[in-house]
Amino acid sequence: MAATEFQQTVGKVAGFTGTALHTGEKVTLRLHPAPVDHGIKFKRKDLQDEPTIDAKIENLKTVERATTIGEGSVRVHTVEHVLAALSAMGVDNAIVEMDANEPPIGDGSAQPYIDLIKKAGVTAQEEPRKFFDVREPMHVESKTGALLVLLPDDKFRISCTQAGPNNQFTQFLSLEVTPSIFELEIAPARTFVYYEDVESLMDKNLIKGGSLENAIVVRGETVLSKEPLRFSDEFVRHKILDIIGDLALVGRRIRGHVVAVKPGHAVNAELARALAREQTRRSAMSAPRAIPIGDSGLDTGEVMKILPHRYPFLMVDRVIGFEGENKITAIKSITINEPFFQGHFPGHPVMPGVMQVEAMAQVASILLFKLTKTSSRVGYFMSADEVKFRKPVFPGDTIFIHSELTRARGNRMAKTKCYCVVNDAVVSEGELMFTFLDK
Ligand SMILES: [Zn+2]
Helix, strand or coil: CCCCCEEEEECCCEEEEEEECCCCCEEEEEEEECCCCCCEEEEECCCCCCCEEECCHHHEEECCCCCEEEECCEEECCCHHHHHHHHHCCCCEEEEEECCCCCECCCCCCHHHHHHHHHHCEEEEEEECCEEECCCCEEEECCCCCEEEEEECCCEEEEEEECCHHHCCCEEEEEECCHHHHHHHHCCCCCEEEHHHHHHHHHCCCCCCCCCCCCEEEECCEEECCCCCCCCCHHHHHHHHHHHHHHHHHCCEEEEEEEEECCCHHHHHHHHHHHHHHHHHHHHHCCCCCCCCCCCCECHHHHHHHCCCCCCCCCCCEEEEEECCCEEEEEEECCCCCHHHHCCCCCCCCCCHHHHHHHHHHHHHHHHHHHHCCCCEEEEEEEEEEEEECCCCCCCCEEEEEEEEEEEECCCEEEEEEEEEECCEEEEEEEEEEEEEEC
């Protein structure tokens, strides 16, 4: 068995100022240390309340040209290069504070972020790292011919084939991703764009900060750049850089071998999503089936002391356990005697989706109750976002309800990500928002 690896954060605050690619404005980016299990979060210092956005695949918004994440109406664009640098250099927890909606583009590579991380230093923390171990091959592909295959491996490895239009500039590179290999072989590789693509963007004024100083422009057979190519196969190296950045959104270190053919942000993000789904499935599977009571969980009586709901509206049988301050898992067994089955539907009983949302809300309320540690304030279910019903729930099913606090604003509001899982498959999910009021 491999030695335990510990989580890491940056040693101190460090920052630099540069130009944002899309707006062309000045932006200052600062890295701050963060506690264990915090992950990477972006902070918009230029907005009121300085909102943060979790660098998680659930927050992915768009993948056109660059990777954009967001929560609510707040966005951060072009996160992949800074995420690649943090991930490859072994930084698990950090706040990336910016006073604009985009990091400085620098020279179009991850080099400025390597310099920044070295300035800040990297320090080990108390908790072991979380890994995603690839157990069996997975793959995603796109209609445009992009293909990503993920194979089991005890290291994080990427083998990438890059090809331009008409298979020009076909390049292949295979390497293990370690801090030193990343710094030497990948970080200096710059963004490249095809002239035909940027021509229209320049017309639309979408890349105000763009110039030959922060990207290589390929026009037919010709390579235009201010500085000569840094590697003869610089393009495939930058593709590997983007894969590392996009897969960082999984939030765990990957032990596996990525085999990529003509990758792009869309297909990278799709693989990240598949990994996150698989991780949810595994977490649900590893939830203890022997149901403990006492310290680790709450029995029905204890649940009823917290929740005001009663039959037929109490949708939580037991809390199986809490994981830290922010996560809870509870169960609800669904029987044919649930009153809603009488009308939903006669002869074909299916649990209504809204009752699953209600179950998520009740479980999240228990988590928030524990968090506020007071019974004088009560959390009100305010809104549900991104609700998806994936599979029907039938009588006889046991639902494992997972809820995680993803955001809390003081004592005023909280956001949770919830999943209902039956037989190791996600049957429904949603983002639930709560507001706190005095009783
Ligand atoms: Zn890139």
